Amino acid sequence: MSTAVAEEAVPPATGESHPNQFALLRQRxxxxxxxxxxxxxxxxxxxxxxxxxxxxYQLQVAWMQPAVAGLVIGALFILPFLLFSATSGxxxxxYPKDLVIRLVKWLEIAIMLLAAYGFFGSNVPVLLACVFLMGLHSTLFGPVKYAYLPQHLNERELTGGNGMVEMGTFVAILLGDVxxxxxxxxxxxxxxxxxxxCIALALLGRLAAQWVPPSPATDPGLKINWNPVSETWRNLKLAHGNVVVFRSLLGISWMWFFGSVFLTQFPAFAKEVLHGDEHVASLLLVVFSVGIGVGSLLCEILSRRHVEIGLVPLGAIGMTVFAVDLYFASRGLPPQSADMGVAVFISTxxxxxxxADLALLSLFAGLYSVPMYALIQLRAEPSHRARIIAANNILNALFMIVSALLAGALxxxxxxxxxxxxxxGIANAIVAGYIFLLVPEYLLRFFAWVLSHLVYRFRVRGDEQIPSQGPAVLVCNHVSFVDAVLLMAASPRPIYFVMDHRIFxxxxxxxxxxxxxxxxxxPQKEDPAVYDAAFERSAQVLRDGDILLIFPEGGLTRDGQLQPFKGGVMKVLERARADGLEPPVVPMALTNLWGSFFSRIEAKGAMAKPFRRGAFNRVGLNVGAPVPANQAQPELLQQRVGALLAQG
Incomplete structure (x- = not known):
């Protein structure tokens, strides 16, 4: 474990540290x-x-026409993200993140004092300078914002915390605009x-920042590289070092590309297509923001309080479906007079x-983005997590610029x-599909999520016993052909399964x-090469600090009873000890799967009678306390799994 990881003050994953994500608002x-x-x-x-x-509407500025004012202000605000994100990361x-937060809030007060001077004197150049400076303020705060959460929230809280932050951000955007x-x-x-x-809000932000708890630096010996070009390239290389993290950065940046198309076109869409006034454009913004907020908050509920990246493909599907349907909904509108008000608009x-299309596509965008942010925070190395977030901000800005250029060209x-x-919407389907094929973990988790939510009613008890870091061996009874898929859904970390070669x-x-x-x-007698290769790959999984799962019965049960455990787990542990590792062994028991469509209860074998026991049948997983590697014996592990089975 790196020093940075060891120093992070992350609360233990107690499983029920708070009833829901809103309870975090009562914690310092x-x-x-x-x-x-x-x-x-x-x-x-x-x-x-x-x-x-x-x-x-109010000032006549000869050198900046009203038609381009919004574009100029938006470009000035984004520019610091391209120039200074690498430095801010x-x-x-x-430095300690609480110190950086308070310094950034002091900067905001100074900028807002200058902005007030600009507003009092209708001084457009000063206000444009303040737009750039507020972009700098957001650039400095961005890496701290997302690197702070994993220092103070455990894995079970990370999705809910990110959902609250995303919801709060879009509500704040909405309230600020209104x-x-x-x-x-x-x-x-x-x-x-x-x-x-503006001054009052800056002061309130600085007051709140005073109570932010200590957040130690993760790399205090870092030497600052002030060259933004070389440091940006270095940050992108750091992110690229972890394939899942880097492609998740690309996935988030694509979400900003997607969202920017809609947000920037709302005024023109309301006026030219819906024939509404400026209040209708504001209504569209409200609907979009509420959808994002609801989707962000739903992530914790749908993920069972884990970082569940299986929601990402679900979000991508919804984004495409409702973006495409918005096209067809817009084509079938009845003719209306220009400048229609909100009352007339909603009466049609x-x-x-x-x-509904806008609300649902934004809701699914929330389901898409929150797990990706949480995954990056969880998988990125703590010592350079903020720099990876900075790389994400750079990519986000680039994707938003490209979005505006392509939309304008179209x-x-x-x-x-x-x-x-x-x-x-069509491009979203193509890009998302490409990302998911590059990172199959998203599709696997989606498949597991569907099975555990829509095919079965899957209840997990004791999943906090699965170690959140380091190597571990899981042992479980083997009841059906979908055991591994359900276990994927139960674990917050990827699992490497040792499975009978015939199941492939x-x-x-x-x-x-x-x-x-x-x-x-x-079996060794059947194919010695496959047998030896399995144990070598298993040893490598543990050397890499990952989780290995073994079905010690050696195959699917044919009578629903727990079969004697074989000695394969001992051989795995012996190889681990030879590598200087002592991975804990976690006993697990799948319950109520015997008799399901995927079990071998039928004389013809599994999957012989469709819809056996129907859909939404309740099944479960009970996870027991880890057994130290030096105490793990097949008989003891079988006894522990049997006791978990008896709990039902």
């Missing part, structure tokens, strides 16, 4: 940080939107009030389909806004187990 390790980032996001958007409205790794538009519209004094409000039934080429949505010949399941890199084993 999360609440001050949450309200700090909430105030910052709200301030960003209140300031930007009020400034956009000011130069679009280094700072977040080198408040900025309303306040700046107040005759004569609106701009002054915006200045005061066809518009409800449009709003529109300039004669495409309609609904057609742009359609092309984006089963249609579909054999393909799944090959994707999962399961280790085939055959």
């Amino acid at each position: 390790r999360f609440a001050p940080f949450f309200w700090t980032q909430f105030a910052g996001a709200a301030n960003d958007n209140l300031f930007k939107f009020a400034f956009t409205v000011l130069v679009t 280094q700072l977040a790794d080198k 408040a900025g538009g309303l306040i700046v519209a107040v005759p004569h004094v609106g701009a002054h009030w915006v200045g005061f409000c 039934g066809a518009h409800w389909r449009v709003m 529109l300039a080429g004669g495409a309609t806004i609904p057609q742009v949505f359609l092309y984006t 010949q089963v249609p579909v399941l054999g393909w799944v187990f090959k994707l999962a890199k399961a280790i085939p084993i055959a």
Whole structure:
């Protein structure tokens, strides 16, 4: 274990440390940080939107036409992410994160004081400078924001914590935009009030930051490289060192590409396609933000409080389905007069389909993004986690820029806004499919999630006994052909299975187990080469610090009873000791699977009678306390698994 990992003050995974993700708002390790980032996001958007409205409707600026004001402000805000993300990632790794957060909040106060001066004097150059500086503020805060969570939340809390942060961010964006538009519209004094409000929000954020608990530096000896180009390249190489993490970064950046297409087109979509006024455009933003928030919060419920990347393909499917349906919903709208208000808009039934599509595609975007963020936080090396988040911010900015350019090119080429949505939905299916084929773990976890939620009602007890770090050996009874898939769904970490070589010949399941890199084993007398190779690969899994699972019965039960355990587990442990390892052995028992479609209860064998016992049948997994490697004997392990089976 690295020193950085050892120093991280992550609470133990107690399993029931709090009833749900909202309870984190009552805990100091999360609440001050949450309200700090909430105030910052709200301030960003209140300031930007009020400034956009000011130069679009109230000020006459000859050198910046209203039509391009939003693009200029957006570009200035994104520019610091490209220039300074690499540096900000280094700072977040080198210094305590609570110190960095408080310094960033002091910077925000200074920027908002300057912005208030700009609003009081209607000084557009000063306000444009403040847009750039607020982009710098967000650039500095971004790596801290996501690197802070895994230092204070355990694995079972990480998905819920990320869901709360994503929900809070989009609610803050929504409130900031609404408040900025309303306040700046107040005759004569609106701009002054915006200045005061920005200062007040910055002060509130700094006050909340005062209570952020100590968050030690993860790499205090890091030497800062101030060259953004070389450091950006170094950060991308760091991220690329872990294939799953790097491709997850690309997946998140694609989500920002996807979301930017919709967010940037809402005003024009509301005016040109829906024939609504500016309030209808705001309504679309509200619907989109609520969808993201709900999807983010649902992640903890649907993932059983684990980092469940099986939700990512589900999110990608929903994003494509409802983006494509939004195209068809937009084509079938009845003719309307221009500048339709919100009341008239929502009174038309066809518009409800449009709003439902927007709400659902954003909900699925929340399901897509939150597990990816949590996976990056969990799998990235703690010593350079913030720099990997910084690399993600750079990629996000690049993808958003490309999104704007491609959407603009499509529109300039004669495409309609609904057609742009359609092309984006189709592209999402292609890109997501490509990512999932590159990283089969997403598809495997999705398959496991579907089986454990939609085919069976799967209840897991004691999963906190599975070690969150380091090598371990799991032993479990073997009841059905889908045992391994259910065990995938139960474990927060990837599992390498040692399985009878004949199971790889089963249609579909054999393909799944090959994707999962399961280790085939055959009796020594039948195929000595496969037998020896299985134990060598098993030893390598433990040397790599991963989890190995063995079915010690040697095959599927034919009568539903626990069969005698064979000695393979002892051979694995002997090889581990030769490598200087003492992996704990965790006993597990699958319950109520005997008699299911995938078990061998039928005389003809498994999978002979379709829909046997019906869908949504309750099955379970009981996980026992780990047994030290030096005490693990087949008889003792069989006794432990038998006792877990008796619990039902």
